[in-house]
Amino acid sequence: MAPKKKAVQEKPILLGRPGNNLKSGIVGLANVGKSTFFQAITRSPLGNPANYPFATIEPEEARVIVPSPRFEKLCGLYKPKSEVPAFMTIYDIAGLTKGAHAGEGLGNNFLANIRAVDAIFQVVRCFEDSDIIHINDEVNPTADLEIISDELSLKDIEFAQKHLEGIEKITRRGGQSLEVKQKKEEAELVKRIIELLEKRQRIANQTWTAKEVEIINSMFLLTAKPCIYLINLSERDYIRKKNKYLLKIKEWVDTNSPGDMIIPVSVSLEEKLAGMETDDEREAYLKEIQTQSALPKIITTMRQKLDLISFFTGGPDEVREWTIRRWYTAPQAAGTIHTDLERTFILAQVIKYDDLIELGDENAVRAAGKLLQKGKDYFVEDGDVLYIKAADGKAR
Numbered sequence: 245m246a247p248k249k250k251a252v253q254e255k256p257i258l259l260g261r262p263g264n265n266l267k268s269g270i271v272g273l274a275n276v277g278k279s280t281f282f283q284a285i286t287r288s289p290l291g292n293p294a295n296y297p298f299a300t301i302e303p304e305e306a307r308v309i310v311p312s313p314r315f316e317k318l319c320g321l322y323k324p325k326s327e328v329p330a331f332m333t334i335y336d337i338a339g340l341t342k343g344a345h346a347g348e349g350l351g352n353n354f355l356a357n358i359r360a361v362d363a364i365f366q367v368v369r370c371f372e373d374s375d376i377i378h379i380n381d382e383v384n385p386t387a388d389l390e391i392i393s394d395e396l397s398l399k400d401i402e403f404a405q406k407h408l409e410g411i412e413k414i415t416r417r418g419g420q421s422l423e424v425k426q427k428k429e430e431a432e433l434v435k436r437i438i439e440l441l442e443k444r445q446r447i448a449n450q451t452w453t454a455k456e457v458e459i460i461n462s463m464f465l466l467t468a469k470p471c472i473y474l475i476n477l478s479e480r481d482y483i484r485k486k487n488k489y490l491l492k493i494k495e496w497v498d499t500n501s502p503g504d505m506i507i508p509v510s511v512s513l514e515e516k517l518a519g520m521e522t523d524d525e526r527e528a529y530l531k532e533i534q535t536q537s538a539l540p541k542i543i544t545t546m547r548q549k550l551d552l553i554s555f556f557t558g559g560p561d562e563v564r565e566w567t568i569r570r571w572y573t574a575p576q577a578a579g580t581i582h583t584d585l586e587r588t589f590i591l592a593q594v595i596k597y598d599d600l601i602e603l604g605d606e607n608a609v610r611a612a613g614k615l616l617q618k619g620k621d622y623f624v625e626d627g628d629v630l631y632i633k634a635a636d637g638k639a640r
Contacts (some may be wrong), residue, residue, distance in 0.1 A: 255571045255623070257454040258551050259468060260461065261362055264567050266550045267305075267333045269361035273388050274339030276369035277476045277511035282306070282336035282609050284514035285539055299331060307331040310547065310554075311540040314597055314627060315565045321600070323406035328564040330554055332543055335361055342391050355399050355466065362469040363550050366392060366593070367511075370480040370489045385475075385489045387494050393500060396466040397441045400416040404441065407463055408434045430459055441467065446501050470549035473497055474542065475508045483535045505545055509538040555625035556597070557581065578632045588635035592618045597627035 253523040260266075270278045285456055286306035310330040319327050337357045337398070358364065368385045382473070414427045422447050438448060446484060447468040455539065460468055473493070497506055517526045517537055530536060547553075553571040555577055556563065574594075579586030594616040595609050603609050 248259055255573075256573070257457045257461075258569065259448060259452070259457050260470070260550070262569065264552070264569055265333065266552065266569075267335055268363045268365055268546050269335040269337045269358055269359070270365045270367060270548075271337050271358060271392070272339060272367035273369070273391065274341065276339070276367045276388070278339065278367050279304075279336050279475070280515050281365075281476070281509070281511045282334065283368060284511060284518040286334060286540070287518050304336040306334055308334050308543060310543055310565070310567075312554070312565055314554070315556070315563070317601060318556055318597075318629070319563045321605070322560060322563050323557045324558070324563045326562040326564075328562060330565040330567045332547065332567075336364075337361070340392060340395055341366055342395070347428055355395070358396070358466055358469075359464055361469070363472075363546055364472055365472055365546065367474045367476055368493065369476050370493070371476060371481070371512075372486050373478075383489075386492050389473075389493070389496050389500070393444050393446075396398065397444050398466045400447070400467050401438055401441045403463060403465060404434055404438045408438070434463075437463075437465075444500055446471070449502050449504065470546075471504050472542070472546055472549060473500060473501070473504060473506045475506055476511050479510045479513040479516075482508060482513055482538075483533055500504075505506075505549075507538060507542055508547065509542065513537075514539060531571040553624075553631050555624050555626075555628045557631070558629055568624060571627075572616050572624050573620060574624055574630070574632075575620050577624045577630065578634070585632050585634050589620065590633045590635055592622065592624075593631040593633070594618050594622070594624075595629040595631075596625075597629060600629055 265471065270282055271279050282304065286308055294500050308331060310332055312329060315327075315329055335357070336525055338354050362434075366389075368388055369383060370385050372383055408431060411427050411431045415424060415431055417424060437460070440447065440450065447465050448470055452460060459467075472490065473486070475490065475493060477487050487508075490508070495555060497504055505606060509567045517529065520526045520529065547567075553570050554565050554567060556565055558564075566577070566580050567581055572580075574592040575586045575589040578589050596614065596616075599609050599612070600606070602612070603612055606615070609615050
């Protein structure tokens with residue numbers, strides 16, 4: 245009998261923009277803690293936190309180091325001259341308000357800024373503070389969630405209807421051409437999208453075929469972006485893990501954004517930690533109050549939402565953590581190091597992170613027969629340590 249052919253993994257089409265340099269935007273109503281959270285997560289003086297609506301007009305941008313115990317262990321193993329961690333780009337986007345989809349409160353600018361990012365951190369205020377004005381005069385997280393949901397959905401309906409108009413110009417020609425047939429199918433999809441949006445269902449939380457994902461990606465819909473809900477608690481509530489609004493928020497997310505994650509955070513605590521001079525000081529304070537910062541979980545969870553993974557290159561000169569989109573082939577991963585490496589790629593020598601840590605060094609991995617040789621069809625896996633060989637005869 246002829247040997248069975250090895251099953252070939254097919255690369256799925258992912259919802260959202262392709263590439264590795266994906267951006268996350270901080271979104272919410274005015275005065276819910278967005279800019280303060282931005283400063284805390286980036287340890288940056290950018291942004292303009294202030295106690296009035298629309299303090300932030302243009303989005304601020306900063307890069308955040310991705311927490312990575314694997315990177316730290318590899319640096320300890322190789323003891324390199326240079327250490328280059330992975331980063332995530334974060335935007336502080338000005339606060340939305342009711343009517344933003346129609347241009348209220350500088351809404352068109354804000355929604356355009358949201359359209360430019362790839363994923364959303366939605367900050368929801370769950371703390372009482374008479375010194376910080378709430379745009380609607382009361383703290384009501386589910387009402388705030390409804391406003392944001394309405395504004396994003398209504399703007400997406402506008403985008404989808406314009407898209408549909410363009411399709412129908414072609415379908416009205418009639419005939420049996422392949423283009424007309426494809427556009428008729430696309431029109432049915434867009435009508436289904438509009439129906440979902442009218443019910444305030446997020447496009448990111450639905451199941452789509454690969455063909456449908458291609459069309460949705462071309463529409464750049466706001467509700468097609470991955471979302472993580474950051475529940476901004478007082479420091480006291482965060483430490484004791486209790487707040488009267490949490491159950492209602494969970495019920496709302498389960499109904500309107502099923503599958504999306506809720507992460508409690510105390511922006512006031514994170515601001516306090518960011519203001520401390522040393523990591524030792526921060527760790528001592530966290531130990532004293534018996535809690536942990538939410539920031540590492542927030543960053544790593546968003547990377548997962550964006551289908552981002554890491555591979556590493558290591559040696560005595562440099563250890564670097566590289567960010568790629570899941571389902572990148574070895575040549576594509578090589579291209580993130582240098583474009584020439586993708587063009588002249590020959591093979592990748594792959595060491596699994598766990599093997600390297602367990603065995604202690606590359607020579608031991610090689611001696612154990614665990615140094616893998618992979619070609620152009622290899623999909624790089626999270627944690628791979630790569631050594632690329634290119635056509636010029638040099639290994640990198």
